[in-house]
Amino acid sequence: MSVATPLPHDAARLHVTGAARYVDDIPVPANCLHLAFGLSQVARGRLGALDLDAVRAAPGVVLVLTAADFDPVPDCSPGAHDEPLLCTGDIHFAGQPLFLVVATSHGAARRAAALGRAEIAQDTPILSIDDALKARSFFGDRLVWGQGDPDAAIAGAAHSAEGSMEIGGQEHFYLEGQAALSVPQEGGDMLVHSSTQHPTEIQHKVAEALGTGMHAVRVETRRMGGGFGGKESQGNWLAIATALVAARTGRPAKMRYDRDDDMIITGKRHDFRIDYRVGFDAAGKIAGIEFTQFCRCGWSQDLSHAIADRAMLHADNAYHLPHARITSHRLRTNTVSATAFRGFGGPQGMVAIERVLDHIAHEVGRDPLEVRRLNYYDSVPRPAEGLATGLEDGRGKVPGPHPVPQVTPFGMPVEDFELHEMTETLAASCDYAGRRAAIRDWNAASPVLKRGIALSPVKFGISFTLTHLNQAGALVHVYQDGTIAMNHGGTEMGQGLFQKVAQVAASRFGVGLERVRITATDTAKVPNTSATAASSGSDLNGMAVRAACDTIVARLAEFVAQKHQAAPRDVVFAGDRVTVGGAEYGFAEVVKAAYEARISLSATGFYKTPKIEWDRIAGRGRPFFYFAYGVACTEVVLDTLTGENRILRTDILHDCGTSLNPALDRGQVEGAYVQGTGWLTTEELVWDGAGRLRTHAPSTYKIPACSDRPPVFNVALWDRPNREDTIYRSKAVGEPPFMLGISTFLALSDAVAACGPAYPALDAPATPERLLAAVERVQA
Amino acid sequence: MTFSITLTVNGTPHHLALDDLRVTLLDLLRDRLGLTGTKKGCDRGQCGACTVLVNGRRLNACLALAAQQDGAEITTIEGLAPEGRLHPLQAAFLEHDAFQCGYCTPGQIMSAAGLIAEGADGADIERIREGMSGNLCRCGAYRGIARAVAAAAQSENGETEA
Numbered sequence: 001m002s003v004a005t006p007l008p009h010d011a012a013r014l015h016v017t018g019a020a021r022y023v024d025d026i027p028v029p030a031n032c033l034h035l036a037f038g039l040s041q042v043a044r045g046r047l048g049a050l051d052l053d054a055v056r057a058a059p060g061v062v063l064v065l066t067a068a069d070f071d072p073v074p075d076c077s078p079g080a081h082d083e084p085l086l087c088t089g090d091i092h093f094a095g096q097p098l099f100l101v102v103a104t105s106h107g108a109a110r111r112a113a114a115l116g117r118a119e120i121a122q123d124t125p126i127l128s129i130d131d132a133l134k135a136r137s138f139f140g141d142r143l144v145w146g147q148g149d150p151d152a153a154i155a156g157a158a159h160s161a162e163g164s165m166e167i168g169g170q171e172h173f174y175l176e177g178q179a180a181l182s183v184p185q186e187g188g189d190m191l192v193h194s195s196t197q198h199p200t201e202i203q204h205k206v207a208e209a210l211g212t213g214m215h216a217v218r219v220e221t222r223r224m225g226g227g228f229g230g231k232e233s234q235g236n237w238l239a240i241a242t243a244l245v246a247a248r249t250g251r252p253a254k255m256r257y258d259r260d261d262d263m264i265i266t267g268k269r270h271d272f273r274i275d276y277r278v279g280f281d282a283a284g285k286i287a288g289i290e291f292t293q294f295c296r297c298g299w300s301q302d303l304s305h306a307i308a309d310r311a312m313l314h315a316d317n318a319y320h321l322p323h324a325r326i327t328s329h330r331l332r333t334n335t336v337s338a339t340a341f342r343g344f345g346g347p348q349g350m351v352a353i354e355r356v357l358d359h360i361a362h363e364v365g366r367d368p369l370e371v372r373r374l375n376y377y378d379s380v381p382r383p384a385e386g387l388a389t390g391l392e393d394g395r396g397k398v399p400g401p402h403p404v405p406q407v408t409p410f411g412m413p414v415e416d417f418e419l420h421e422m423t424e425t426l427a428a429s430c431d432y433a434g435r436r437a438a439i440r441d442w443n444a445a446s447p448v449l450k451r452g453i454a455l456s457p458v459k460f461g462i463s464f465t466l467t468h469l470n471q472a473g474a475l476v477h478v479y480q481d482g483t484i485a486m487n488h489g490g491t492e493m494g495q496g497l498f499q500k501v502a503q504v505a506a507s508r509f510g511v512g513l514e515r516v517r518i519t520a521t522d523t524a525k526v527p528n529t530s531a532t533a534a535s536s537g538s539d540l541n542g543m544a545v546r547a548a549c550d551t552i553v554a555r556l557a558e559f560v561a562q563k564h565q566a567a568p569r570d571v572v573f574a575g576d577r578v579t580v581g582g583a584e585y586g587f588a589e590v591v592k593a594a595y596e597a598r599i600s601l602s603a604t605g606f607y608k609t610p611k612i613e614w615d616r617i618a619g620r621g622r623p624f625f626y627f628a629y630g631v632a633c634t635e636v637v638l639d640t641l642t643g644e645n646r647i648l649r650t651d652i653l654h655d656c657g658t659s660l661n662p663a664l665d666r667g668q669v670e671g672a673y674v675q676g677t678g679w680l681t682t683e684e685l686v687w688d689g690a691g692r693l694r695t696h697a698p699s700t701y702k703i704p705a706c707s708d709r710p711p712v713f714n715v716a717l718w719d720r721p722n723r724e725d726t727i728y729r730s731k732a733v734g735e736p737p738f739m740l741g742i743s744t745f746l747a748l749s750d751a752v753a754a755c756g757p758a759y760p761a762l763d764a765p766a767t768p769e770r771l772l773a774a775v776e777r778v779q780a
Numbered sequence: 781m782t783f784s785i786t787l788t789v790n791g792t793p794h795h796l797a798l799d800d801l802r803v804t805l806l807d808l809l810r811d812r813l814g815l816t817g818t819k820k821g822c823d824r825g826q827c828g829a830c831t832v833l834v835n836g837r838r839l840n841a842c843l844a845l846a847a848q849q850d851g852a853e854i855t856t857i858e859g860l861a862p863e864g865r866l867h868p869l870q871a872a873f874l875e876h877d878a879f880q881c882g883y884c885t886p887g888q889i890m891s892a893a894g895l896i897a898e899g900a901d902g903a904d905i906e907r908i909r910e911g912m913s914g915n916l917c918r919c920g921a922y923r924g925i926a927r928a929v930a931a932a933a934q935s936e937n938g939e940t941e942a
Contacts, residue, residue, distance in 0.1 A: 008874055015882030016870040016889060018817020018857030025816035107807075173918050175821045175829055175883040225819070225883025226918050259822040494881025494919050663877050667921060671880060674920030698826040698916065707913040709922040711906075 002506040002513050003728050006663030010492070010499040010518055011223065022225050023179040023195045024256050032181075033062060035241055035255040036109035037097035038116040039264065043127070043691025044334040045091045047098065048119035055101060055115045060108030063249070065100040074209035074240050078201060078233040080301040083337070085209075085240055091120060092299035093334050094692045095264035097237070102245050102253070110258060125334035125691040129273050129294045132331035139301050139330040145312055145619025146409050148323030153288025157279025161363050164276070165355050166763040167348050169296075170269035170341055170679045171695075173703050174493075176225020178235055178266060179256040182242035188212060190243050192219045196235040197227045197491050198531035203523045205236045206243045214523075217243070222520035227493035228675070229340030232531045233302055234266040263696040267339030268685065270307055271296050274352040284364045284371035288323035291315050291352060295330050295345075298337035304330055307338075309465055309616055311345035313623060316408050317353045318419050318457040319375040324409040334691050340533060342675065343735045346460055351680070351742050351764060354456055358746055362759045368746070369432065369455050373423060376457075377414045380405050382723060411620040412461075416723045418629045419457050422653050426631045427455060430651035430714070435635065443754045450640055451648070452751030455633040456743040460736035461624030462535055463612050469530040470609035470625075472540035476505065476548040478601040482588025484509065484516045486548075489529025490541040491521045495734055496664035497537040503660060504542045504727060508549035510573030511587050526604075535628070535732035538660060540607055542727035548605025555601075559594050560585075611724075626724040628731045630654040632673065632740035634710070638751035640775045643768030645748060647677070649712035652740055657722035657731030669715055669737040676741020678704040680764045681748070755779055785850040789813060790859025798847060805849055806830045806841035809856060817857040817886045821916070828915030831887040831894070832856050838894025857886035860893065868935050869893055872928035880919035891915045892929040905930055 014020035038055070040047075052064050067073045067086040077083035087098045098118055103109035126135050154160055180202075181193040190210060194202045199219040207214045219239075224231055238255040245253040257265060275292040293311055297304035308328050315326045357375065361368035380403070405413035427433065432455050439451045464470050474488040486505050492498045498518040506513045519525070530540070556578070557568040564580045571580045578590045585593075595601060614623040632652045638645045652673060656665045682702040686694045695701040721729035745766055752760040752771060756778035763770055782797045789809070796812065806823075809815045809832070818841055821829030825843035832841045833855040861867035869889050872878070879885040895911045908929045909922075917925060 008877060009879070009882070011882065012874050012879075013866075015879055015885045016866065016873045017861075018815075018886040020882050021816070022819075022883065024820070025810075027814070173916075175819070175827060175881065175916065175918050177821075224881060226881045228918070259824065494879070494883075496880070667877050667880055667919075667924065670923050671920030674922065675918070697824060698822050699824065703916060703918060704920065704922075705913040705916060706922045706925060707909045709909075709920070709926075711909075713923055 002503040003660050004658060005503065005661065007499060007503065007513065007661060008663065009496050010502060021222060022176050023181055023193050026181060026193055028181065028252055028254060032252040032254055033102050033104065033245055033249060034106040034109045035245060035253060036101045036113040037261070037265070038099040038101060038113040039261070040087065040091050040096040040098050040118065040120070041094055041692070042091055042120045042122055043094040043125035045120040045122040047087050047089055047091055048121060050099060051117040052099060055112045058108065058112035058115055060104040061101060061112045062104060063102035063245070065102070074244065076205065076236040076240055077300060078236070078303060082300045085237065093336055094690070095336060097265070100241055106256065127333055127335060127687060127691050129296050129331055132296070132333050137332045139297055139304060139332050143312065143328045143619070144325065146325035147411065148288070150288040150290050150323040150325045153323035154277060154279035154290065157287040158281050159363060160277070160279045161359050162277040163359060163761055165274050165352055167272040167274065167351060168765045169271040169338060169685050170683050171263055171685060171701055172228045172230030172268065172341060174224065174226030174228060174230055177257045177259055177262040178231065178238050180235060180238035180242045181252065181254040182239070182246040183252045184246045184250055189216045189218070190246060192217065192239050192243055194219055194221055194235050194239045195224045195231055196221055196239070197224070197231045197493065197533055198233070199491065199521050199523050200529045201233065201531065202235060202239045206239055209240045209244055210247055219523045220520050221491050224491065224493040228342045229344065229533065230266060232340040232533050234339060260696045264693055265336070267298065267302055267337045269341035269679070270304065270338040270345065270348065272311065272348040276352060276356050278356055278360065280360050282364060284360045284366055284374055286319065286321060286360070286375050289321050289356070290325045291327070293326065293328045293349070295328065296333055296335070296338060297330050298333055298335045300337040302337045302339050304338060306465060307340065307345035309345070311349035313410060313461055313465065314346040314349035315353055317350045318377060318459040319353060319357070320377045320406045321409050326409060335687060336693065342672070343738045344534065346735065347676065347679070347739050350458070350739050351745065354742050354746060358749060359759055362753065367436065369427065372457065376419055377406050377417045379417050379420050380415050410623070412622045412624065414627065416626055418655055418718065418720065419459065419631065422629060422631050422655065422718055423455070423457060426633060426651060426653040430633045432633055448639065448641055449637055450751045450754040451635060451637050452747040452749065452754065453633065453635045454743045454746030454750050455631060456746055458630040458736055458739040459627050460739065462539065462626055462628055462732045463609055463624045464530065464534045464536060465614060465616065465623045467612055467614055470536070470540065470612060471530065472544040472607050473526045473529060474541060474544035474548045474605040475525050476545065476552060476603055476605065478552055478591055480592055480595040482515065482591045485519055486516055486545060487519050487522060487525040488541040488545050489521065489526045490537040491532040493532070495537065495668060496661060497532065497541065499664065500538045500660045501542050501545050504545050505549050508546055508553055509587065511576050535734035535736065537734065538730065539726055539732050540609070542660070543607035544605040546605065546727060547607060548603045551603035551605065552601060555599050556590055556594055559597060559599055560590060626722060626731070628655055628733070628736040629718070630737055630740050632743040634743040634747040636744065636747040636751055638748060638771060640755055643772035645768070645771065647710040647744060650710040651714045653716050653718050654737050654740070655718040655731060656733050657720065657726065658729040659717055659719060660728060660730045662717055665717060665733050666715055668733045670713065672737035673740045674704050674709055676738040677744040680741055680745040681766050684765050684767050752778055783847060785847060787849060788853045789815070790855060801847050803846050804842055805844040805846045808846040809841060815856050815858050819883055819886060821884065828891055829884050829887040831890040831915065833890060833894055836897055838891050857890055860889065869928070869932040872932040876924040876928040876931065878924035878928040879921050884915060884917045888912070888915045888917065888925055892932065895929065896933050
């Protein structure tokens with residue numbers, strides 16, 4: 001079986017030889033046009049006259065378009081219809097496209113775009129969360145979810161604490177910037193190559209812009225050079241712009257954002273402020289809790305409601321909160337429209353409750369890990385375990401830690417909690433207790449350098465919270481020579497989805513991977529797909545491909561069984577052979593015979609996630625099929641005179657269910673931890689008072705480098721089957737390990753706490769400046 | 781007046797007329813010579829995706845003007861090993877799962893080739909980590925990258941059958 005095998009990425013050899021093709025590498029005809037936007041330098045105002053004479057006169061310029069050239073002006077939003085391709089009058093953020101330059105080269109288009117002059121009647125921009133609250137600038141009403149009576153529980157508790165935490169955003173910094181290439185076809189059809197996580201949405205939006213049906217637009221995505229959520233909706237602009245120009249001129253059109261433009265125009269992770277109030281007992285057990293989440297959405301809605309919802313859905317993380325209220329405000333500001341980013345709001349909700357647990361531990365003077373474990377959800381026995389003990393018990397009762405699952409603040413029972421055992425295992429393997437004691441002694445003798453350690457858990461809900469998105473399709477062909485071509489709606493961005501799904505196909509047919517070809521994601525092959533997002537890629541597409549393969553396998557089995565007067569179930573596909581009774585054939589031999597017997601060797605597959613139902617207004621239901629878990633322990637050292645810091649050691653235990661591919665999963669876990677740590681430490685987005693992003697290149701925005709990763713980095717997978725019936729009982733792995741990076745933040749806070757008696761109350765990202773300020777605060 | 785240069789790219793001499801003296805080595809490689817293995821990440825010399833070897837030393841091709849490279853020997857990812865074979869570094873990147881999306885990979889490998897040529901001690905992982913820190917990998921595959929470079933630095937020079 002090729003599943004559960006640590007095989008390399010499907011295009012590994014192409015990557016190391018430079019032969020892997022991204023959108024910008026696709027050869028284009030010599031008459032290809034290149035596009036660039038002219039951007040607003042002003043964050044808020046009213047657009048007056050545009051002087052574009054110099055742009056039109058610039059070398060190589062073929063066409064210059066403004067909103068006046070369109071009726072209606074095409075929309076680039078993923079749903080709310082609030083993102084006109086070009087400014088129609090109101091300027092909403094610094095970086096908003098005002099006009100579009102079409103030229104004979106990328107350089108000519110960009111140089112010409114810089115020559116545009118815009119008259120703008122400036123208005124005072126709404127930039128910060130406080131600005132938006134003051135101006136009552138919201139998207140929709142606040143949302144309130146919860147359970148029990150938090151006010152009474154907090155009032156009645158022996159101890160209480162309150163605080164507020166700022167949580168910064170994050171630039172995706174996919175190494176391959178946004179790119180699209182549109183090639184006009186006969187009869188008005190359009191072929192779009194797009195670096196996107198969501199080909200169906202590109203198809204939908206391009207069709208809408210061209211005024212045609214979706215059947216006239218074909219979108220192909222072979223791979224992305226990183227996505228991380230930044231290519232879920234942000235590619236719409238380039239695809240729409242190139243398709244419109246290609247349709248108007250009859251020439252291919254390509255657009256690729258320069259890095260600075262990419263960082264200025266495209267959305268980022270939402271920044272949040274989260275206020276909290278919590279009541280607890282002397283041991284640190286939470287009695288009642290209240291969170292108020294302020295989410296800065298930027299100028300348009302994009303996916304902000306779903307993201308803010310997911311922040312609410314992770315406000316509990318791993319902790320049972322019988323009396324809880326979570327309030328969410330979605331703020332509209334004159335900044336870039338914040339968008340999906342790995343974790344999709346979950347990390348922001350989660351880091352806030354981890355901060356609360358730390359704060360409680362500080363108040364009651366206990367080890368934060370003890371307080372965390374005290375508040376964990378109860379374990380529920382695995383079905384097999386519960387059944388076995390129930391039978392032994394003989395009284396019809398199922399003994400166990402807690403046979404009735406506890407429920408989240410949104411009413412979902414936590415039936416698959418793994419964290420008690422995982423925490424126990426990691427705490428032992430990394431010697432958490434011993435190192436904590438050693439660090440205490442070391443710090444006592446070290447006046448300038450202070451060490452810190454933290455072990456924190458992740459519980460992350462798997463499924464799109466918009467229930468209808470939890471569906472997938474696949475197309476599988478077996479050719480008469482016995483080779484297999486496979487297509488599904490998921491996109492490849494480095495996560496190894498294609499390889500995992502190919503492993504599923506090879507396993508179903510009982511053949512080696514060399515027989516299976518994975519082809520580029522193509523809306524003409526599999527329609528109506530969801531974005532490759534919410535960690536759902538392997539879960540959904542693996543199941544859809546399995547269904548398609550099983551249809552063909554069943555046809556082949558019936559054919560072979562008939563020839564041997566056997567039952568189809570007795571036909572075995574394994575080791576590139578097909579056996580029935582005593583007879584044995586090669587797989588290709590059976591395929592050839594089946595083709596000649598006129599048996600269809602092509603099938604579609606479909607999958608929809610079971611069990612989920614969700615009412616987002618009421619905040620009740622079961623939004624997730626299951627949870628994925630992880631624990632990480634990080635040790636850091638901090639220079640208390642400069643704020644400079646380093647990670648010394650990281651230990652991770654992460655739950656992938658029964659891993660489909662341990663090598664790829666391990667890579668996801670390591671990379672996500674590094675990226676999560678970057679979010680909470682060095683990656684700082686800075687806007688100036690006029691609303692211009694000042695950190696729009698790697699010179700000013702610091703993502704982790706090779707020298708930043710922990711010198712000791714132990715990663716292990718928690719190899720237990722998923723309790724739910726997923727593809728080979730695996731679990732989704734794209735997003736959950738991102739939040740393991742929270743342990744780095746908590747370890748830094750722990751190092752600061754060694755400097756004085758007060759609680760550090762550290763905000764994120766914990767830059768050296770912030771750390772230094774926190775050190776001074778606790779010493780005061 | 782057009783300005784002409786001669787470059788030897790992956791062993792093949794090219795005589796190139798430059799109609800725009802501002803063209804970077806990166807754009808020349810990608811747009812004129814069709815060598816798209818060298819990637820454009822930030823176009824300002826800070827991400828390393830465009831790393832190539834110029835006369836055996838690593839260079840960010842996005843910051844180098846093609847006009848300044850007259851007479852230079854340039855090696856890109858396409859020329860690191862003969863067709864159909866893998867350089868020990870390429871084999872090591874495969875072996876150690878040293879990438880995810882692959883976009884930074886050609887730059888990482890060329891940078892590693894330069895680092896090893898600079899005399900980095902394969903046993904010194906700290907030197908490798910610092911020496912490779914100019915090549916960003918947003919997928920965070922640094923553990924595999926450092927291990928692959930260390931393994932290749934320790935292995936004998938020569939090509940590995942793929």
